[in-house]
Amino acid sequence: MQLSATPYEERLTAPRSWWLLSLLVGVSMALILVPFGTLALLGGLVGGTAVAATVASSYGSVRIRVVGDSLIAGDAKIPVSALGEAEVLDAEEARAWRTHKADTRAFLLLRAYIPTALRVPVTDPADPTPYLYLSTREPERLAAALAAAGKAAA
Template identity: 75%
Template sequence: MQLSAAPYEERLTAPRSWWLISLLAGVSLALIVLPLGTLPMLGGLAVGSAAAAVVVSAYGSARIRVVGGLLIAGEARIPVTALGEVEVLDAEEARAWRTHRADPRCFMLLRAYVPGAVRVEITDPEDPTPYAFLSTREPERLAEALRAAKTAA
């Protein structure tokens, strides 16, 4: 049995500059332990850089997928049948929906370094979540994949 490819899949990887920052975090820790000697300094560089790299990698591992009648966004798994209207947001609208227009009950997969987003209404009467806000680098493509999955369901 062959599995079909996902109509939409995106990983919200952290920007390259964040990897440089993780190296600088290691340098900072190395400078902090420098008075203790050369070996502690090298250990601080290695441990600080590795710890910061793990944090950057974990934060940038969030995925959004539309597959098998589900919208999978981070830890959330929402059937496409429970989704309503999909609104594509540009950078300015996305900023408004993640700040002053945000509903505290909404689900957010927010990455501030990704300017675009979609807002997907959740129509399930059992779910108190009014909508899902999803940061995405390709909002039009995600919206189209959601619409196609809803039509197919």
């Protein structure tokens, strides 16, 4: 396997505010368990915070990578040769492609807390997916990595 000229890897981590919310979930659980005593209160604080933090961490653990001649986005892996030219979407255009312009057959790696995205048409005639919508904080860099991987594969 040949590595791409412009390697790319991004983890779509949850925003810092989600970690504060995780703590607040723990505090809420502690308050719910106040009538059962101090030990239950501490258990609610620790358990509620841990569960909420685990959920935030798992939701924010998804990665987008360009490895060799493949794009790996979450659970999907697609060869770059089956993709068209990537389109960088600013916040307004990304919102449009998440809502009224969206195609139900498209592959969406959507994280609402990331305002920008990349839309990549799927050119493989055997694949019913019309395009990939990838939430990314660095759409220009991802587009450049896909273009470099496409040239290297050709």
